[in-house]
Amino acid sequence: MELSKRYQPADVEAKNYRFWEEGDYFRASVGVVGKVPFSIVIPPPNVTGRLHMGHALNNTLQDVVIRYRRMVGDEACWFPGTDHAGIATQNVVEKDLAKEGTTRHQLGRDAFVARVWDWKAKYGSEIIDQLKALGCSCDWSRLRFTLDEGLSKAVRHVFVRLYEEGLVYRGEYLVNWCPRCRTALSDLEVGHRDVDGGLYYIRYPLEKGGCLTIATTRPETMLGDTAIAVHPQDQRYQHLIGTYAILPILGRRLPIVGSESVDPEFGTGTLKVTPAHDPVDFEIGKKEGLESINILNGDGTLNEAAGPFAGMEREAAQRAVVERLKADGALEKIEPYRHAVGHCDRCDAAVEPLLSTQWFVRMRPLAEKAIAAVKDGRIQFVPERWTKLYFDWLENIRDWCISRQLWWGHRIPVWYGPDGREFVAETEEEAAARARKHYARSVELRQDEDVLDTWFSSWLWPFSVMGWPEKTEDLATFFPTSFLLTGFDILFFWVSRMVMASLCFMDDVPFRTVYITPLIVDDKGQKMSKSKGNSVDPIDLIGEYGADALRLAMAQTTGKGRTVRMPWGDLTEGRNFLNKIWNMARFVLMNLGDERPALPDQISWFEDRYILRRLSETTEAVRKNLEEYGFHLAVETLYGFTWHDVCDWYVEMAKPRIAAGDPVVRGVLYHLLRETTKLLHPFVPFITEEIWQALGEAPASVCVASYPSSSPRDPDESDVWAMTAFQGMTGGVRSIRAEWNVPATAELRVVVKADPRGPIAPVVERLETCASLTGPVEYDLAPDAIAPKGSARVVLQDLEMYVPLAGVIDLDSEAARIKKELSEMKTELDRSETKLSNEQFLKRAPEDVVEKERAKQAEFRQKRDRLQANLSSLGG
RNA sequence: GGGCGAGUAGCUCAGUUGGGAGAGCAUCCGGCUUACAUCCGGAAGGUCGCAGGUUCGAGUCCUGUCUUGCCCA
Incomplete structure (x- = not known):
């Protein structure tokens, strides 16, 4: 196969993905004897979404893991799927309708839902194609969607079971309401941020004369006030408890109550109590048995309870109320005030606390088991620090509001009889049957209008994708899953809820290891977002750098803390590295032609043994890094080995031998390329598959080849010594050429002070190779060689080199060069000697450390003396 | 207010049981050496935020502090 001079990702990516799919390499089998199952469920991306950097990161790492496990011989299965993403998807389609000048309400529920299904059919495969472009080796035969019939069944089953166990209940509580999405939200779906506003001081007349000034950030909610609260120990107001005030504008009588929740330091130390629109007030209202007056409609406008302000939009109502208070002389002052306001995660509208009837899940009993599972080590977080956050959240968990006033999602499996009685069942038939039994006749049932929170299906994902509640072979083989990888942003939304659901319904953990990835931010450290326009499209990056380069960059982001800047540099580096790999393959294949030599048994040259040892060390290190999920370390190791050890040194040293027809070097080179x-491969699947095809090796695809194992040969210190000497000798000559501007073509005489029959003998046999790396050189070796006049000097650990450069060399500069080296050496030696003269060190440090320090000292001394001698003999 | 992360070479960051400070990019110098200029060779560049402490020994452990980012309330 002819390989192009440059690596062209576009030529190989789509082609090789097709090859994998046609070969069905990613399909996992159940019940294979002798194979260890290893499974991952994908964090399901939104079905109508597009790939973003977070996906690129997560799915790259999952793919690295799954490809690695497949190659080490596990029965590796990556379960893919997509999420119906209730609010997000509904919003997208609603926006589309708005462009057409219509709304979902005009369309009606059934038509709207049909419209979303159309949308899904049209765009739902895009995200899948993008995952394929990234190289993800998911088992596509097991693709699932959270609204599939099977998964919907799991959802209904769970709802009914929790209801029967008393863990799902319906009730009127204060919830987060998004007036834009017109639905309730869970606490998690609300983000708080500080907003500039005002603190309004309003005078409430007292029934028995005088008035009370109350500070509030939300003056318009006064229309729903049903009491006033003061701190029971507050000397200023204590005496008012039990009396009444009059609500301005509306004239309602408000009891004054005492409550510990009031902060005497805030404002005037008095609180207007609006139980229907504030969490603190709600609690006070419950305790004091106060009336709750809801003043808002679902769309955020004021309702008839707001009297003259009914029908106004919230902001307009605030202005109107303030104007009216001013006119009535009831407004004392307004101070600028910055305070936290909740915003909808999906549409960013300010969220209203609102009293409404919703379905909830009682979380505490579930949370307790989930805490235990991590405490006793059945689940482990990587990095470990995330466990604390997990515990903090679970220990302070609140009930989960699961009903949403949306149309796109799992309809709540509850039917109401004519008298409003609930019939909770997995199917309408069952509900009808129960109703018939209850009423002793057939009655008309009305299903609950609401749908369930999207996460109510996602929390079942690790087992619902495997066919639960049916008893399937997939469940028997692949549950619990081995590994979960996701971003910390959904630690609460998803990870902890999966643990709870799994312990509750499967009586086991959903996964054993949870790897939490960092968040990718832009190059200024800002969060990426569509609205800011600073987000990066991974598909563009694949086009520009190649999927493998993107994967390398992603793998290198790990280990960097909670956030990581967009790794532009790593993308370029990755692309360059791929080109390097490509050309290494090209070089080897170019020289081998059709030959596929085996690794020779007899290896006589030190560089061959050295590089094979390095291969073994590299293999061992990469395996270790992958087992411990140190992706960036694995990449660094592979990068250094491939580029520097193999390409810069071994391949360069191999060139003269190839020209001479040495069969051993061909065998070693081929072995290196194949291994x-x-x-x-797990990191850069596309390019490695392309190379594998060029090799024509078995098996047919590298993705099912077995991952290399280290076979540590006997550590031969003499090979390491020889390689170090060789590198020192070539490096020394290169330095001198660069330092004194000696052209690469000019021949140099190099006098080496070393015994050619000593340890350096293997290098002496390779002097020709040395010269091929440094330009023409004539070597003279002698144990007692003396530096010729006007020589540049190189002092290595065990030898010295002199390069006569009379007329070229400037002795002062050369002296300065040696002096600098000498002074560095003296510093090192000082440190070492101080250490060794410290009795405490000798007494307390481990013996091997002391031994090592002694060796260093001897080495430094020797080198210092050599440098000193060279410096003084420089002139003569 | 509570919690967490980050502060190491000009930039982006590695540095896993505490034991001679690293990479890539950028910079400077020299090379189109027939695998690769997405390359090769050479060089320069750091009181590891600051202050204490533990230790024979601290970038690494402990305490405090400053700067910065995020999460929760």
């Missing part, structure tokens, strides 16, 4: 290709 490196396999080692790299």
Whole structure:
């Protein structure tokens, strides 16, 4: 196969993905004897969404893991799927309708839902295609969607069971209401941020004369006030408890109550109590048995309870109320005030606390088991610090509002009889049957209008994708899953809820290891978002750098803390690295032609043994890094080995031998290429598959080849010594050429002070190779060689080199160079000697550390003396 | 207010049981050496935020502090 000079990702990516799909390499089998199952469920992306950097990161890492496990011989299965994403998807389609000048209400529920299904059919595969473009080796035969019949059944089953166990209930509580989405939200779906507003001081007349000034950030909610509260120990107001005030404008009588919840320091120390529109007030209202007056409609306008302000929009109503208070002389003052306001995660509208009837899940009993599962080590977080946050949330958990006033989602499986009685059942038939039994006749049932929170289906994902509640072979083989990888932004939304659901319904943990990825931010450290226009499209990056380069960049973001800047540099580096790999393959194949030599048994040259040892060390390190999920370390290891050890040194040293027809070097080179290709595959699947095809090796795809194992040969210190000497000798000559501007073509004589029959003998046999790396050189070796006049000097650990450069070299500069080296060496030596003269160190440090320090000291001394001698003999 | 992360070379960041400070990019110098200029060779660049403490020994552990980012309330 002919390989192009440059690696062209576009030529190989789509082609090789097709090859994998046609070969069905990603399909996992159940019940395979002798294979360890390893499973991952994908965090399901929104079905109508597009790939973003978070997906690119998460799915790259999951793919690295699953490809690695597949290659080490596990029965690896990555379960893919998409999420129906209730509010998000409904909003997208509603926006579309708005463009057509219509609304979902005009369309009607059934037509609207049909419209969303159309949308899903049209765009739902886009995200899947994008995952494929990234190289994800999901088992597509197991693709699921959270609104599939099977998964919907799981949802209904769970709802009914929780209802029967008393863990699901319906009630009137204060919830977060998004007036834009016109639905209730859970606490998690609300983000708080500080907003500039005002603190309004309003005078409430007292029934027995005088008035009370109350500070509030929401003057318009006074229309729903049903009491006034003061701190029971507050000397200023204590005496008013039990008396009444009059609500301005509306003239309602408000009891004055005492409550510990009032902060005497805030404002005037008095609180207007609006139980229907504030969480604190709601609690006070419950305790004091106060009336709750809801003044809002679902769309955020004021309702008839607001009297003259009915029908006004919230902001307009606030202005109107303030104007009216001013006119009535009831407004004392307005101070600028910055305070936290909740906003809808999905549409960013300010959220209203609103009293309404919703369905809830009682979380505490579920949370207790979930805490225990992590405490006793059945689930482990990586990095470990996330466990604390997990515990904090679960320990302070509140009930989960699961009903949403949307149309797109799982309809709540509750039917109401004519008298409003609830019949909770998995199917309408069952509900009808129960109703018939209850009423002793057939009655008309009305299903609850609401749908369930999207996360109510996602929390079942690790087992619902495997067919639960049916008893399937997938469940028997792949549950619990081995590994979960996701961003910390859905630690509460998803991860902890999956643990709760799984312990509750499966009586087991959903996964054993949870890997939490960092968040990718832009190059200024800002969160990426569509509205800010600073988000990066991974698909564009794939087009520009190639999918494998993107994957390398993603793998390198791990280990960096909670956030990581957009790794532009790593993308370029990755692209360059791929080109390097490509050309290494090209070089080897170019020289081998059709030959596929085996690794020779007899290896006589030190560089061969050295590089094979490095391969073994690299293999071991990469395996360790992958087992411990240190993705960035694995990439760094592979990068250094491939680029520097193999390409810069081994391949360069191999060139003269190839020219000379040395069969051993061909065998070693081929071995290196094949093993490196396999080692790299989990990270860069596309390019390695392309190379694998060019090799023509078995198995047919590298993705099912077995991952290399380290086979540590006997550590031969003499090979390491020889390689170090070799690198020192070539490096020394290169330095001198660069330092004194000696052209690469000019021949140099190099006098080496070393015994050619000593340890350096293996290098002496390779002097030709040395010269091929440094330009023409004539070597003279002698144990007692003396530096010729006007020589540049190189002092290595065990030898010295002199390069006569009379007329070229400037002795002062050369002296300065050696002096600098000498002074560095003296510093090192000082440190070492101080340490060794410290009795405490000798007494307390471990023996091997002391031994090592002694060796260093000897080495430094020797080198210092050599440098000193060279410096003084420089002139003569 | 509580919690967490980050502060190491000009920039972006590695540095896993505490034991001679690293990479990539950028910079400077020299090379189109027939695998690769997405390349090769050479060089320069750091009191590891600050102050204490533990230790024979601290970038690494502890305490405090400053700067910065995020999450929760």
